[in-house]
Each structure stands twice: as structure tokens, then as C-alpha cells.
Amino acid sequence: xxxxxxxxxxxxxxxxxxxxxxxxxxxxxxxxxxxxxxxxxxxxxxxxxxxxxxxxxxxxxxxxxxxxxxxxxxxxxxxxxxxxxxxxxxxxxxxxxxxxxxxxxxxxxxxxxxxxxxxxxxxxxxxxxxxxxxxxxxxxxxxxxxxxxxxxxxxxxxxxxxxxxxxxxxxxxxxxxxxxxxxxxxxxxxxxxxxxxxxxxxxxxxxxxxxxxxxxxxxxxxxxxxxxxxxxxxxxxxxxxxxxxxxxxxxx
Amino acid sequence: xxxxxxxxxxxxxxxxxxxxxxxxxxxxxxxxxxxxxxxxxxxxxxxxxxxxxxxxxxxxxxxxxxxxxxxxxxxxxxxxxxxxxxxxxxxxxxxxxxxxxxxxxxxxxxxxxxxxxxxxxxxxxxxxxxxxxxxxxxxxxxxxxxxxxxxxxxxxxxxxxxxxxxxxxxxxxxxxxxxxxxxxxxxxxxxxxxxxxxxxxxxxxxxxxxxxxxxxxxxxxxxxxxxxxxxxxxxxxxxxxxxxxxxxxxxxxxxxxxxxxxxxxxxxxxxxxxxxxxxxxxxxxxxxxxxxxxxxxxxxxxxxxxxxxxxxxxxxxxxxxxxxx
Ligand SMILES: Nc1ncnc2c1ncn2[C@@H]1O[C@H](COP(=O)(O)OP(=O)(O)O)[C@@H](O)[C@H]1O
Ligand SMILES: [Mg+2]
Numbered sequence: 001x002x003x004x005x006x007x008x009x010x011x012x013x014x015x016x017x018x019x020x021x022x023x024x025x026x027x028x029x030x031x032x033x034x035x036x037x038x039x040x041x042x043x044x045x046x047x048x049x050x051x052x053x054x055x056x057x058x059x060x061x062x063x064x065x066x067x068x069x070x071x072x073x074x075x076x077x078x079x080x081x082x083x084x085x086x087x088x089x090x091x092x093x094x095x096x097x098x099x100x101x102x103x104x105x106x107x108x109x110x111x112x113x114x115x116x117x118x119x120x121x122x123x124x125x126x127x128x129x130x131x132x133x134x135x136x137x138x139x140x141x142x143x144x145x146x147x148x149x150x151x152x153x154x155x156x157x158x159x160x161x162x163x164x165x166x167x168x169x170x171x172x173x174x175x176x177x178x179x180x181x182x183x184x185x186x187x188x189x190x191x192x193x194x195x196x197x198x199x200x201x202x203x204x205x206x207x208x209x210x211x212x213x214x215x216x217x218x219x220x221x222x223x224x225x226x227x228x229x230x231x232x233x234x235x236x237x238x239x240x241x242x243x244x245x246x247x248x249x250x251x252x
Numbered sequence: 253x254x255x256x257x258x259x260x261x262x263x264x265x266x267x268x269x270x271x272x273x274x275x276x277x278x279x280x281x282x283x284x285x286x287x288x289x290x291x292x293x294x295x296x297x298x299x300x301x302x303x304x305x306x307x308x309x310x311x312x313x314x315x316x317x318x319x320x321x322x323x324x325x326x327x328x329x330x331x332x333x334x335x336x337x338x339x340x341x342x343x344x345x346x347x348x349x350x351x352x353x354x355x356x357x358x359x360x361x362x363x364x365x366x367x368x369x370x371x372x373x374x375x376x377x378x379x380x381x382x383x384x385x386x387x388x389x390x391x392x393x394x395x396x397x398x399x400x401x402x403x404x405x406x407x408x409x410x411x412x413x414x415x416x417x418x419x420x421x422x423x424x425x426x427x428x429x430x431x432x433x434x435x436x437x438x439x440x441x442x443x444x445x446x447x448x449x450x451x452x453x454x455x456x457x458x459x460x461x462x463x464x465x466x467x468x469x470x471x472x473x474x475x476x477x478x479x480x481x482x483x484x485x486x487x488x489x490x491x492x493x494x495x496x497x498x499x500x501x502x503x504x505x506x507x508x509x510x511x512x513x514x515x516x517x518x519x520x521x522x523x524x525x526x527x528x529x530x531x532x533x534x535x536x537x538x539x540x541x542x543x544x545x546x547x548x549x550x551x552x553x554x555x556x557x558x559x560x561x562x563x564x565x566x567x568x569x570x571x572x573x574x575x576x577x
């Protein structure tokens with residue numbers, strides 16, 4: 001379980017997060033939604049110890065993120081940042097292979113190779129495995145980065161807007177892959193999404209943030225109503241239900 | 253990393269090793285005194301010359317070439333910019349400052365003590381460069397090398413000024429323009445410390461590759477980013493300082509070799525480090541042999557030869573179309 005207790009964050013005088021408390025139990029997909037600047041990325045980077053905690057506590061499976069050695073946390077939690085840019089000339093297979101670094105500190109066992117192969121396959125990268133990253137399209141590169149995070153083999157996976165640059169087909173494929181690893185491997189996925197209908201179709205739980213606070217939290221059916229969405233995004237959008245899944249008509 | 257990926261690189265490694273072996277043999281037998289393979293074992297004086305002069309010179313060129321290429325590569329990783337190297341970004345100039353100051357106050361100091369002083373100032377100078385480089389906008393990649401050139405120029409100017417004031421200018425050229433002609437047995441062995449640094453670099457190759465992906469990626473994979481920065485800094489400074497003290501600065505090696513290898517084989521240091529080290533050794537040893545031959549029986553310092561050869565390769569790198577462009 002990821003436990004967040006009374007976490008606040010400031011950049012200089014500006015408050016970014018206000019006294020956030022949230023429990024994310026093990027297993028399943030939690031979608032984090034909210035307008036730009038709500039503080040979603042800041043929250044994820046605090047959970048993943050990419051920036052220091054200023055106040056409050058965060059623990060993962062009981063390990064406090066600010067006191068647990070970095071290399072131990074790397075076996076528990078993996079994060080894909082929103083704007084990860086890898087400028088190194090690496091082949092896709094090499095990049096994904098570096099996801100295994102926390103386990104063998106660089107030595108790849110046959111088990112590692114199996115995981116790498118599986119990650120490549122899971123994210124449709126087998127044919128691209130020997131290409132340099134810079135020769136890939138934005139969406140292919142994004143998938144390679146997700147595959148690297150997945151190859152890390154952690155119980156918790158934090159993904160900040162991984163659907164950026166992905167077309168409809170691969171967005172769906174990625175969400176389905178995440179669904180599969182949550183269901184079959186018991187992984188816990190926390191994912192920042194802007195496409196609210198992807199959250200509706202694939203997430204178990206949606207947490208909505210606005211201006212540094214959590215303002216709504218529930219299952220897609222509970223949360224995706226016109227009233228709640230109005231509170232989160234400050235405009236009116238109709239919601240219909242198709243086959244039991246809410247569909248938000250935010251585009252009209 | 254996998255065998256499929258390693259294969260083409262390791263065949264390059266073998267070829268590079270072969271070329272280097274040929275150059276080593278050539279280096280042993282090229283020079284003013286007549287050392288021919290036939291006479292080495294029949295004439296004791298010739299054998300002695302080989303041991304006292306030719307072999308040390310060859311080993312020095314090899315160690316300096318490999319060291320400078322690796323120092324350049326690591327500097328590029330630390331700065332996350334492929335157009336910086338120790339000799340243009342203040343490291344070499346800071347090392348010169350260290351030797352100069354020691355020479356000024358303690359003229360009889362040993363090479364070893366001079367190296368320690370040079371390493372200290374190189375560490376300091378490179379840290380200042382990196383702290384500034386990390387603050388520059390990543391969207392303006394050319395700011396980093398430009399800043400490096402200005403910064404190195406300022407430190408270099410200070411060095412020249414002090415040397416001029418102290419009437420040490422002719423000493424200065426010994427450290428600023430690389431030359432192997434003074435290398436003899438007993439005067440180059442410090443370079444083996446540089447070889448030890450190469451082993452350290454090899455040991456942390458994966459972490460360096462991860463570091464090049466950035467701070468967040470490093471933390472995410474459990475790599476201690478700050479520690480790696482410090483370690484990289486030490487490797488770069490020690491190698492640069494030793495090269496400066498023992499033979500003098502040689503330009504371009506640290507920039508052209510890593511860039512060419514990166515274009516051909518990528519940036520996974522676990523597989524490219526040996527190629528970079530071997531290629532650096534080939535380039536420097538090759539230029540030294542060239543310097544011995546061009547105006548035979550006179551010699552041209554390797555720093556000068558490299559200024560021409562390395563400069564030409566660098567321009568070619570800049571002007572040829574980017575890979576996959
Ligand atoms: N390094 C920073 N310095 C100052 N303000 C920042 C910094 N990073 C983020 N912010 C601010 O924090 C707020 C939340 O940002 P972020 O967490 O990226 O939001 P989201 O991911 O929800 O779009 C924004 O107002 C942003 O301007
Ligand atoms: Mg964000």
C-alpha cells in the first residue's frame with residue numbers, strides 16, 4: 001500500500017500541494033486526473049522520492065520513502081516521468097534492459113533476459129528492439145520508456161501521462177497491458193491520465209486533484225458525473241453510459 | 253548488453269586492438285636512432301634504448317590516448333553534452349594552474365606532488381564548470397561548450413599571466429602542448445594511475461550510462477546520482493592532471509573519439525568503453541608516430557599534430573550530415 005499522510009509542498013512562496021492524505025491499496029489501477037497545474041506530477045515525484053518531502057509522510061509497503069535506501073526502493077517502485085527525454089543513443093533493448101539494473105546492478109541473468117523479452121513483447125516492441133531510440137517515433141519511444149519501467153519488475157508502477165504521443169490504437173493497447181499486469185501479476189498502477197474515458201474504461205479508482213488538493217475520489221461510476229466533473233474541470237460536460245461504462249462527452 | 257547487441261561491437265574491439273598492436277610495433281622502431289628489429293637482440297645498446305626510451309614513449313602515448321578519450325567521454329556524460337572535453341572546458345587549464353603554482357613555490361617538487369596539486373585544482377575547476385553547465389538551459393545545447401571554451405580561456409589566461417610574471421613561460425609550453433619526446437623510463441610511470449582510473453570507469457560503466465539519462469532516471473533505478481557525479485569528476489580530473497603533468501595537453505582526443513564511437517555504436521558504455529579507450533590510444537600513438545616521420549629526423553610535438561588531425565576530424569564531425577538525419 002502507498003500511504004500518503006498530510007503531505008504539503010511549496011516552491012518558494014507558492015504552495016503546490018495542500019495537506020494531501022491518500023491511501024492507495026495494493027493491486028489495481030488508480031487514475032489521477034485533474035486540470036494542468038493541479039499538482040499530479042508533483043505528487044507522483046514525491047511518492048517516487050524524486051524530490052524531497054517537505055512535510056508529511058509517504059510510505060510504500062511500510063517503507064518510508066525518505067528514509068529507505070534508494071536502491072531498495074528501486075525494487076519496489078518504478079516511475080515514468082511526464083517529460084522523460086533520453087538523449088543517449090541506446091537501442092530499445094538496451095534501454096529496457098536498464099530497467100533490470102536495480103536487481104543485478106548491471107549483470108543480466110537469464111531471468112533478466114526473459115523479463116526484458118517479455119516487456120518488449122508486452123508493449124509491442126519486439127520488432128523495434130535493435131533500433132536506436134532516436135530513430136523511433138514519439139509514440140514508439142514512449143512505449144519503450146513504459147517497457148523499461150515495467151521491466152523494473154516492481155510491485156508499484158507510477159506513470160505520468162504515458163498516453164502522450166500514443167495514437168488511439170496504442171493508447172488502448174497500453175491501457176489493456178496495464179489492466180493485464182494489474183489483474184494477472186497483482187501490480188499496483190498509479191497513472192496520470194488526461195483522457196478521462198480511458199480512466200472510465202480501465203481504472204478501478206479515480207482520484208481527482210485541483211489546485212493542490214484532492215477534491216474527489218471514487219470508482220469511475222461514482223466519480224464520473226456531470227456535477228463532479230464540473231467541480232474538477234470548471235465546465236459542463238454530459239455523461240452517458242454505454243454497456244455500464246460512463247462516457248464523458250467533454251469534446252462537445 | 254545482449255549477445256546480439258554485443259557482437260558487432262566486440263568485432264570492432266578486435267579490429268581496434270589489432271590496429272593498435274601494429275602501431276605499437278611501429279612505434280618501437282620509428283625514430284632518429286636506428287632501432288631495427290634485427291639489431292634489438294644482437295646489440296645490447298639498442299635493446300637498452302628500446303627499454304629506456306621507445307617502450308616508455310609508446311606506453312605513455314597509449315595510456316594518454318586511452319585516458320584522454322575516456323576522460324572526454326565521462327566529461328560528456330557528466331555535462332550531458334557531447335561537445336565538451338577536459339582540454340576545452342577548464343579541466344586542463346586548472347591542472348596547469350596547479351602545476352604552475354607548485355613550481356612557483358616549490359621548484360624541486362617531484363612529478364608526483366605536482367600531479368597531486370594538478371588533480372586538486374582540476375577537481376575544483378571542473379566542479380565549477382559542471383555546476384554552471386547544469387544551470388544552463390538544456391534547450392540550448394551549444395551554450396555548454398561555449399561556456400566551457402570561455403571559462404577554459406579565462407583560466408588559461410590567468411595561467412599565462414602568472415607564468416609570464418614569474419618568468420616561467422617556457423615551462424608552461426611543456427604542460428600546454430603535449431609532447432612525448434621527453435618521455436623516458438622513470439618519467440612516465442605515474443600514467444599507470446590513469447590506467448587504474450580506466451578500470452574504475454569500466455566498473456561503473458552501467459551507472460554512467462544511466463547517469464546520462466538524467467537525475468530522475470538515475471534515482472528511479474537506484475543509482476546514487478550525486479556520488480556518481482563525484483566519482484566521474486575524480487576520474488576526469490585525475491586523468492587530465494596526470495596527462496598534463498607528464499606529457500602536456502593534447503587537444504581534440506577527448507571530443508572526436510567518443511563522438512565517433514557514439515555515432516557508430518551508441519552510448520551504452522558497457523560495450524563502447526573499450527572501443528573508446530582503444531581508439532584514443534590509436535589516435536594519439538598514430539599522431540605521435542606521424543610527428544616523428546613528417547620532418548624526419550626532426551620531431552613535431554604530438555599536440556601540434558593532433559591540432560591538425562583532430563581539428564580536421566572535428567570539422568568533419570560537425571559538417572557531415574547527422575546519422576539518421
Ligand atoms: N520546479 C518548480 N518550481 C516552481 N513551481 C513548480 C515547479 N514544478 C511545478 N511547479 C508548479 O506546481 C504546480 C503543479 O505542477 P504539476 O505537479 O506539474 O501539475 P500537473 O502535473 O497536475 O499538471 C504548477 O502550478 C506548477 O507551475
Ligand atoms: Mg503533470
